[in-house]
Amino acid sequence: MSDLETNKKNVVAFYDLLINKKDFESASKYMADHYIQHNPRAADGHDGLRAHIEHLKKDLPGVRSEIKKVIAEGDYVVLHVHSRRTPERQLAIIEIFRLEDGKIAEHWDVVQEIPDTSLHPNGMF
Numbered sequence: 001m002s003d004l005e006t007n008k009k010n011v012v013a014f015y016d017l018l019i020n021k022k023d024f025e026s027a028s029k030y031m032a033d034h035y036i037q038h039n040p041r042a043a044d045g046h047d048g049l050r051a052h053i054e055h056l057k058k059d060l061p062g063v064r065s066e067i068k069k070v071i072a073e074g075d076y077v078v079l080h081v082h083s084r085r086t087p088e089r090q091l092a093i094i095e096i097f098r099l100e101d102g103k104i105a106e107h108w109d110v111v112q113e114i115p116d117t118s119l120h121p122n123g124m125f
Helices: 003-020 024-030 045-059
Strands: 031-037 064-073 076-084 090-100 103-113
Touching: 003 024, 003 045, 003 064, 003 076, 003 090, 003 103, 024 031, 024 045, 031 045
Parallel strands: 031 103
Antiparallel strands: 064 076, 076 090, 090 103
């Protein structure tokens, strides 16, 4: 398997463990020791991400995310995600991960609400 395919596989496994299963301990094996967080709603490092997942477990236990696309180039993997926070609140998310030596070292995300109506029939995904 190429490095790109391995990186994609590792990021998808990490994301599912973290977001859908809310299992930080299992997901953390995919993280570099010096994990850098760019999401302003989560603190930096392993402890910051652990706390963010604990918040999801407590306040949004039903959150589920479906990965629609996986794109890899160099040391980066990008996910296009459909997140279902509640039946009423759904999000389109772009997740960007930078890997070092096969481990997730850095994360950014861009989040967009999915509206009830659209000016076109193309959808968000």
